[in-house]
Amino acid sequence: MAEDAAPPVQRKIIHVDMDAFYASVEQRDDPALRGRPVAVGGSRARGVVAAASYEARTFGVRSAMPSSTAVRRCPDLVFVRPRFEVYKAISLQIRAIFADYTDLIEPLSLDEAYLDVTEDRLGLGSARAIAEDIRARIRADTGLTASAGVSYNKFIAKLASDQNKPDGLCVIPPHKGAAFVASLPVKRFHGVGPVTAQKMERLGIQTGADLRDRPLAFLQAHFGSYADYLYRAARGVDDRPVRSNRPSKSIGAERTFETNLSDRAALHAAMETIADAAWARVDRSAARGRTVTLKLRHADFHTITRARSLSQPVPDKARFLGIGLDLLDAQLPVAGGIRLLGLTLSGIVREGDETQAEPVQPSLPL
Numbered sequence: 001m002a003e004d005a006a007p008p009v010q011r012k013i014i015h016v017d018m019d020a021f022y023a024s025v026e027q028r029d030d031p032a033l034r035g036r037p038v039a040v041g042g043s044r045a046r047g048v049v050a051a052a053s054y055e056a057r058t059f060g061v062r063s064a065m066p067s068s069t070a071v072r073r074c075p076d077l078v079f080v081r082p083r084f085e086v087y088k089a090i091s092l093q094i095r096a097i098f099a100d101y102t103d104l105i106e107p108l109s110l111d112e113a114y115l116d117v118t119e120d121r122l123g124l125g126s127a128r129a130i131a132e133d134i135r136a137r138i139r140a141d142t143g144l145t146a147s148a149g150v151s152y153n154k155f156i157a158k159l160a161s162d163q164n165k166p167d168g169l170c171v172i173p174p175h176k177g178a179a180f181v182a183s184l185p186v187k188r189f190h191g192v193g194p195v196t197a198q199k200m201e202r203l204g205i206q207t208g209a210d211l212r213d214r215p216l217a218f219l220q221a222h223f224g225s226y227a228d229y230l231y232r233a234a235r236g237v238d239d240r241p242v243r244s245n246r247p248s249k250s251i252g253a254e255r256t257f258e259t260n261l262s263d264r265a266a267l268h269a270a271m272e273t274i275a276d277a278a279w280a281r282v283d284r285s286a287a288r289g290r291t292v293t294l295k296l297r298h299a300d301f302h303t304i305t306r307a308r309s310l311s312q313p314v315p316d317k318a319r320f321l322g323i324g325l326d327l328l329d330a331q332l333p334v335a336g337g338i339r340l341l342g343l344t345l346s347g348i349v350r351e352g353d354e355t356q357a358e359p360v361q362p363s364l365p366l
Helices: 021-029 067-073 084-099 127-142 154-161 174-183 194-202 208-212 216-234 264-284 317-329
Strands: 013-018 038-041 049-052 078-080 105-109 112-116 146-151 169-171 250-261 291-298 303-309 338-346
Touching: 013 084, 013 127, 013 154, 021 038, 021 049, 021 084, 038 067, 049 067, 084 105, 084 112, 084 127, 112 154, 127 146, 127 169, 146 154, 154 169, 154 174, 174 208, 174 216, 194 216, 208 216, 250 264, 250 291, 264 317, 264 338, 291 317, 303 317, 317 338
Parallel strands: 038 078, 146 169
Antiparallel strands: 013 112, 013 146, 038 049, 105 112, 250 338, 291 303, 291 338
């Protein structure tokens, strides 16, 4: 007689998100910036806001906003040049804290990560207790605050981490997951950008509940291959595992210029610098890729991308740069000049990539 199948293990996922990370680091290190609206980025006249303090956000200043727009919204905004090496060092310090609690860490960026804490390594008793301990450690060790979401999958944990920002914790147990997702505006869903959100609004879909009420066939008719994700998300379903050492899908570099560049020689020189930086990252990651993508932003912030794919991985930096220059030359001249230039390698392959079996872990209460 066959043995009964073991019940499925209820996963315990934490999404940790540092609060206004870059700006908070600058305010921590410079007391004169505390309590003031701060933007990390380029100059007041040019560039893009990389991060905004909570004081700046009250004026509507957001990351990826042109600096000129940010200044119009907040005339007293203080701009600080980014110090990425400092941010990276602090990020590594935070990841070392995570590693005390689990080996299953999936960084999304310097300031956020998923952790699978289904196995209670330190015997703290619950995922909530683990999240609280991690947040306390981060504050004590770095002087910075982090918000966390705790739930049974990545989708809901990420939504939860936004609920009580800054310096907050939100726990969504399985029996509350569906209602939590139903209550939220769909524009909060990870992967639903402004264009998709506007399309949904035209279709009468504003909340998770509205989305859940639409049959799969309706979503497929309007959103194509994206429909499956939306259908599952509306029901709080997400089976994606937390993947350690999550590989990048693309590697590149870009540069925003202090003044718009029109001169071909100057643009070629800039492209060489950008290609050097990008290829150094390619070499560090032991990666190769088949597709080279040029990113070009006009003076009016209109951004275009142009790509070329090879049948085999790009062999070296010279070929990478050569393709980038070809793509660039095909766009010249550009009226008003070029504000930003970027070059990216995608279609990434790495030697020794292997799929690892997911570990079997005991249950832990949220």
